[in-house]
Amino acid sequence: MGNIKKITWLLFLLPFHLFGQKSRALKKADLPGTVNPVVVDTIRNTNYYLDKSFDVLSLDTILSRIDRNNMLLQSYELRAEAYKYNADAATAWMPPMVGAGTFMTPYPGQIKMPGQSGSLMLRVEQDIPNKARQNAKKQYIESQGNVEKANRAVSLNDYKARAKQLYYNWMVAEQRIKVLQRNEKIMVTMKKIEEVRYPYNQSQLGNIYTVKARIEENRNMIRMQEGEIAKARAYLNSLMNRNGDEIFAIDTTVNPLFNPGIHDTASIALIRGDVAGMNEGIRSMQLNIKSVKLQKKPDFRVQYEHMYPLDASMPNQYSIMGMISIPIVPWASKMYKSEVKAMQLNVQAMEKERAARLQETQGMLYGMQYEIQSMQKRIQALERKIIPSLQKSYDANYINYQENKLQLPVLLDSWEALNMMQMNVLDEKLKLYQMIVDYEKELFR
Numbered sequence: 207m208g209n210i211k212k213i214t215w216l217l218f219l220l221p222f223h224l225f226g227q228k229s230r231a232l233k234k235a236d237l238p239g240t241v242n243p244v245v246v247d248t249i250r251n252t253n254y255y256l257d258k259s260f261d262v263l264s265l266d267t268i269l270s271r272i273d274r275n276n277m278l279l280q281s282y283e284l285r286a287e288a289y290k291y292n293a294d295a296a297t298a299w300m301p302p303m304v305g306a307g308t309f310m311t312p313y314p315g316q317i318k319m320p321g322q323s324g325s326l327m328l329r330v331e332q333d334i335p336n337k338a339r340q341n342a343k344k345q346y347i348e349s350q351g352n353v354e355k356a357n358r359a360v361s362l363n364d365y366k367a368r369a370k371q372l373y374y375n376w377m378v379a380e381q382r383i384k385v386l387q388r389n390e391k392i393m394v395t396m397k398k399i400e401e402v403r404y405p406y407n408q409s410q411l412g413n414i415y416t417v418k419a420r421i422e423e424n425r426n427m428i429r430m431q432e433g434e435i436a437k438a439r440a441y442l443n444s445l446m447n448r449n450g451d452e453i454f455a456i457d458t459t460v461n462p463l464f465n466p467g468i469h470d471t472a473s474i475a476l477i478r479g480d481v482a483g484m485n486e487g488i489r490s491m492q493l494n495i496k497s498v499k500l501q502k503k504p505d506f507r508v509q510y511e512h513m514y515p516l517d518a519s520m521p522n523q524y525s526i527m528g529m530i531s532i533p534i535v536p537w538a539s540k541m542y543k544s545e546v547k548a549m550q551l552n553v554q555a556m557e558k559e560r561a562a563r564l565q566e567t568q569g570m571l572y573g574m575q576y577e578i579q580s581m582q583k584r585i586q587a588l589e590r591k592i593i594p595s596l597q598k599s600y601d602a603n604y605i606n607y608q609e610n611k612l613q614l615p616v617l618l619d620s621w622e623a624l625n626m627m628q629m630n631v632l633d634e635k636l637k638l639y640q641m642i643v644d645y646e647k648e649l650f651r
Contacts, residue, residue, distance in 0.1 A: 260453050260454050260455050261454045261455070262454070262455045262456065262457055263454050263455070263456055263457070264456075264457045264460070265369075265370065265373050265456075265457070265460055268369055268373065268442060268445075268446065268456075269366050269369060269370075271446040272362070272365050272366065272369055272445045272446055273362060275446055275447040275448075276362075276365060276445060276446070276447055277447055278361060279358055279361060279362055279365070282354050282355065282357060282358035282361065283355075283358065285351075285354045286351040286352075286354040286355050286358075287351070288351075289347055289348060289350045289351035289354065290348065290351060292347045293344045293345075293347040293348040293351075294344070296340055296343040296344040296347055297340045297341070297343075297344050299332075299333065299334070299335060300332075300333045300335070302330060302331060302332045303329075303330070303331040303332075304328075304329070304330050304331075305328075305329040305330075305331075306326070306327070306328050306329070307326075307327055307329075308324055308325070308326060308327065309324060309325040309326070309327035309511075309513050310322075310324045310325060311323070311324025311325070311516070312324060320517070320519065322517075323515065323516040323517040323520075324515075324516050325513035325514055325515045325516060325520075325523065326513070326514040326516065327511055327512065327513045327514075328511070328512045328514075329509065329510070329511045329512075330509070330510045330511075331507065331508070331509045331510075332507070332508050332509075333505065333506070333507050334505070334506035334507065334508060335505055335506075336500070336503045336504065336505055336506075338500055338503060339497065339500040339501065339503055342493070342496050342497035342500050343497045345493050345496075345497075346490060346493040346494045346496075346497045349486065349489055349490035349493050350490055352486045352489075352490070353483060353486045353487055353490055355486075356479060356480075356482045356483030356485075356486045356487075357483055359479035359482065359483070359650070360479045360480050360483060362479075363479055363647060363650050364647075365445055366647075367643050367644070367646070367647040368441075368445065369442060369445055370639075370643045370646070371639075371640060371643050372438040372441050372442050373438070373442070373456060373460075374462065374636065374639040374640070374643070375434060375438050375636065376434070376435050376438040376439065376442075376456055377456065377458050377460060378632050378635060378636045378639070379431040379434040379435050379438070380431075380435065380458050381458075381632055382427075382431050382629065382632055383428055383431050383432075385625070385628050385629065385632070386424050386427055386428050386431070387428070389424050389621075389625055390421060390424050390425070390428075392621065393417055393420050393421050393424065394421065396417050396607075396614065396617070396618075397414060397417040397418060397421065399607075399608070400413045400414045400417060400614060401414060403610070408610060409614070413614045413615075416614070416615075416618070417614070417618075420618070439453070439454070462638075462639050462642050463642075464578050464579075464582070464642050464645070466575050467571070467649050469568050469571045469572055469575075470568070471564040471565065471568055474564055474567055474568060474571075474649075475560075475564055477649055477650050478564075478567065478648075478649070478650050479650045480563070481560060481563060481564065484556060484559065484560045484563070485560070487556060488553055488556050488557060488560070491549055491552060491553050491556065492553060494549060495546055495549045495550060495553070498542050498545050498546050498549070499542070499546055501533055501541075501542040502533050502534050502539060502542065503533070504530045504531045504532065504533060505530070505531045506528065506529065506530055506531075507528070507529040507530075508526075508527070508528055508529075509525075509526070509527040509528075509529070510524070510525070510526050510527075511524060511525040511526075511527075512524045513525075567648055570648060571645065571648055571649070574641060574644060574645045574648070575645070577641060578638065578641045578642060578645060581634065581637065581638045581641060582638065584634060585631065585634050585635060585638060588627065588630070588631045588634065589631060592627060593624070593627055593628065593631065596620070596623055596624040596627055597624060599620050599623075599624075600617075600620045600621055600623075600624045603616060603617050603620045604617060
């Protein structure tokens with residue numbers, strides 16, 4: 207009877223003895239025997255983009271600050287202002303020339319007749335420019351300021367497109383982080399289940415290491431997205447003329463929408479800044495042609511001379527002379543006529559270039575529109591059909607896993623398929639946003 211009791215107690219205590227051995231094995235393997243709290247990942251420690259103490263900038267706010275504060279854009283304004291002063295200088299007159307000397311004074315030792323002692327002379331000259339030529343020159347120089355303003359619009363459009371791209375990269379990176387954070391919670395739960403099951407021979411030690419590796423891999427992906435956010439923030443700061451390390455958050459509720467525009471060449475010519483720049487360039491060239499043609503008009507000069515005789519018996523004398531240039535002579539007119547012909551050919555070339563640019567842009571916009579619409583349909587199919595099916599498959603496998611009817615590797619396969627498709631959707635969305643940015647860039651929105 208005593209032996210039976212001993213055997214009974216031995217069988218009762220045997221599971222607890224085995225549990226203690228496996229717990230010690232877990233400690234030797236650097237695995238906790240009990241469930242530990244999850245290490246909070248880096249992005250949730252810093253959490254800079256959710257800190258309410260930082261400014262939350264919308265896309266419109268960033269674009270307006272770039273327009274107002276960007277250093278390069280300010281340089282265009284300064285050059286345009288400089289052309290105004292250059293234009294004012296074009297209407298200025300040359301300064302008068304004043305001279306003094308002797309007039310008809312004989313050399314020393316010469317025999318002089320009465321009244322031949324010579325004179326002291328004072329001379330004043332003034333060039334009188336042609337007013338029509340000056341006004342034409344002024345108009346031409348002023349038009350170059352308009353070309354600078356058009357170039358500023360082109361640079362601003364490039365900066366806006368760059369800022370939108372960075373903004374959407376940041377936004378998608380945060381969406382990726384949210385997906386990765388959900389994944390981490392799921393994998394931590396799997397790790398807990400495996401650690402609980404392992405002492406009872408319902409799991410394998412390799413499964414725990416596998417889940418642990420996946421958790422660290424997931425955190426590395428979060429760190430990668432942190433880098434994308436930091437890079438986008440630094441670039442946006444530079445575009446807004448701020449310190450690169452200045453912290454701010456963005457409005458992640460933005461949903462970029464595709465609004466097709468009118469694609470006829472007349473409408474495109476009205477909205478594109480580069481076409482406006484080409485128009486200003488053609489207009490400036492035409493004003494220069496007008497200015498060069500007016501070189502056939504004469505210039506004038508007035509000269510006044512006053513003589514003080516050295517012989518007291520002679521009276522004071524003066525001379526007034528008016529002069530005019532003759533630019534229509536063949537050897538002089540050849541210069542401005544050739545310049546006019548060359549500029550007329552340049553204007554024709556610029557007009558051809560403008561027409562080609564409009565035609566090319568029209569075809570490009572139609573192609574981009576069809577591509578964007580196709581991408582939208584693909585994303586809708588992924589979000590409405592493929593991901594829900596993968597989610598249901600994973601949920602079913604997870605229930606079986608909780609009931610210990612499914613092994614961890616099978617569950618990880620279904621989880622990886624779902625996770626990969628979720629990330630693929632975000633990648634496709636980022637491509638769609640880039641397409642929209644490129645489309646709006648062509649329309650100078």
